[in-house]
Amino acid sequence: MALLPTNAVAPSREAVATAIAILRQRFADRVQTGEAIRRQHSNTVTWHESQLPDAVVWPETTAEVAEIVGIAATHSIPIIAFGAGTSLEGQVNAPVGGFSLDFQRMNRILEINEQDLDARVEAGVSRKQLNDHLRDLGLFFPVDPGAEDATIGGMSATRASGTTAVKYGTMRENVLSITAVMADGKIVKTAQRARKSSAGYDLTRLLVGSEGTLGIITEATVRLYGIPEKTLAAVCPFESVEGACNAVMQSIQLGLGIARMELLDALQVKAVNSYSKLGLEERPMLFLEFHGTEVSARDQVEHFKAIAEAEGAIRFDWAETEEERRRLWKARHDAAWACKATWTGRDLLATDVCVPISRLAECVKETQEDIARLKLIAPIVGHVGDGNFHTTPMVDRSNPRDMEAIEEFLARLAERAIRMEGTCTGEHGVGQGKMKYMRKEHGDGVDVMRRIKQALDPQNILNPGKIVPPAA
């Protein structure tokens, strides 16, 4: 699929060569230019075409990042931050080349404040690494975008969320402070460790979700939570998608605070059954998890059961053991792998939208009609409580008819979500893939974004060609 035009201007080859020579002198073999490595650092997991950076650099400290940004700025060369490379909309691509900054070596957990329930980590710390570290303290970091190796820096940059956002919030709510290197090489810490502040513009929230276009995130302070006394999990097939959505709406209105409420459509259940060796009924299905004290977790279950049964819930299958629970959520997280294994020979094209929850069932239904009409294979999974759902068309990229149908499908899906007062992306971000919908969703807000981008990065060296579409 052709990439969108961007404002990004390619640096001269001479400038790139000069800057690489300077970097090598300073960072030796922490600068690499081999094609395999450069390819690994451009977009790999999705359908976007890979666009390779000119070099990959592995900084070890915030000060080194500032130094690298300084060198890049001097020579007007793009800088693209790279965490685990699990973003889905071309965020790590290098449309006009430049330097990929790999945060693999910045993976120190710098402080854990148990009493304050926060942790300060370097950008390259993965969420799995953080949670492994926290387990013995009885704490956890809840944001769960699926990929275990996703880094806190990358998750902050893309405003990641996932299965637990309905209870614990997204990265927007869970990042307390960011340390970032700005385009002029200055190091800025956006906030102190207080839980809230009214002291000026919310630079934390401005950088969270900015996908490396306003500053390079080198550290983040995130909120932690106590591991719940009790965790209960179940799957629950429903007569209809509407019934499942209604049950979720009512449980939110009642303030039950259910930790996870994930919708799978029948096709997705089929793929999961086959891949994860589960015998689930092939109907719209909720995967549920309840966190609380012994008493409150069971209270949530009782309330939810009553609501769900009135909305056409067929049965509750409880994960009786910790192992069963893990198996269930592994199956949920492996949904994409299940699709790949079920429809071999096809590529998976992940996309997401998010609408007000009252429109979710309708949005899913219209989307399923589109899928049928366009003869696509496209299972659906959703973070129902947020009104957020994903569909993963399985495409044959060698078939132009397939690719044409996909183009139409994606455009209609994004426009449908926006028409229903929703957003073209709930959690995957804009990157390159969703820039074309920004004007429709944000109107003149796009110009405000452009002004901010120009004010903070006048040379356009921070991840150019992402988020903000070229001026009309």
Place this chain on the structure above:
Amino acid sequence: MALLPTNAVAPSREAVATAIAILRQRFADRVQTGEAIRRQHSNTVTWHESQLPDAVVWPETTAEVAEIVGIAATHSIPIIAFGAGTSLEGQVNAPVGGFSLDFQRMNRILEINEQDLDARVEAGVSRKQLNDHLRDLGLFFPVDPGAEDATIGGMSATRASGTTAVKYGTMRENVLSITAVMADGKIVKTAQRARKSSAGYDLTRLLVGSEGTLGIITEATVRLYGIPEKTLAAVCPFESVEGACNAVMQSIQLGLGIARMELLDALQVKAVNSYSKLGLEERPMLFLEFHGTEVSARDQVEHFKAIAEAEGAIRFDWAETEEERRRLWKARHDAAWACKATWTGRDLLATDVCVPISRLAECVKETQEDIARLKLIAPIVGHVGDGNFHTTPMVDRSNPRDMEAIEEFLARLAERAIRMEGTCTGEHGVGQGKMKYMRKEHGDGVDVMRRIKQALDPQNILNPGKIVPPAA
């Protein structure tokens, strides 16, 4: 107390006169220039000196606001948005004159989406008005800064929070979308109604807390919640401030989700007793409220009691009836009035800071030592769960020694909070009063804020002389 120098440049008298004439032609008696009205629209509730606008205008629609901003922009005249005038740091003052925009006539509740738990309202809707409207629907808007007539626009602009933030969050978490008129007269809607989005820079959070310096908020879409099935309230005296703070910390770690946990020091309890005719023990005291289902609210109480007793809680006095509960919270909200009534002839100077909760007891203790040393009368109330506390020195403004002591006290308090990794203001905002601490708290982040301000308001007409201190 002398006001800080600002970057704000006074418009010429001719320009002001011309613009007022144009406004009058267009808005007739919705433009007022009488001194009493102008005084009412400058800072009235706090210690900051009043600085009067040149005129007050009452717009009725977003389009009219855009028109007024257009006129002001043409003549380079400041525009200061005015809600209920309950801000505490000089936010509505007009240091170089200009037009105060009073949102009194923009008080329509535009839509309530019961299923999605959100409401879109004009900026002049008060939180009391919204909650009165919602009651019959079984819904409520939780953010509670104290003043009942505080407007949603003003609360958004100052990133208000208050007693319920520990459970429900502040305006940062509870505003889904803002409609604002930008300095160039363009109308921007920052987001759709989806609960979350990754579609670009978080303009909502950028405007929330910007105190009218980046755009004039004309509408907001806010989150609503179901009125809990069960509400329980109690007061609980403690042996020590440390014990109260520890109990709160542990209950947060356990994820109990207690709705309100308010600390009053012994002096504040004394004032409240006298003003609200309560017979509370004059010790450090928690005011508590528990929201949930019948079962979960009682479960929270049981867990909290066990924790609190181990931390030196002396007794729980339960509000048995709805009326008792209202009386209790009215007493809490009347804390400032209680101070005024107790120490007549003195002015109340409200200030606030916020620190990580682990540092709260220590911060309160050091502050109490300062109060004693400086011979001030200064009760303390705190939103303990957030690490946020207020102190309200009662000052004799005619006594220069008193005012000197206050200057020292305030500076030391703000610096203490920042030293303890906290913020110079948790919820009152920067306005004019806290600009001088911005550099200490944010370092080079202040320059980022200034660049954003300059990019979005190059003429500096939106509430000039607030938040961003003059360049060093």
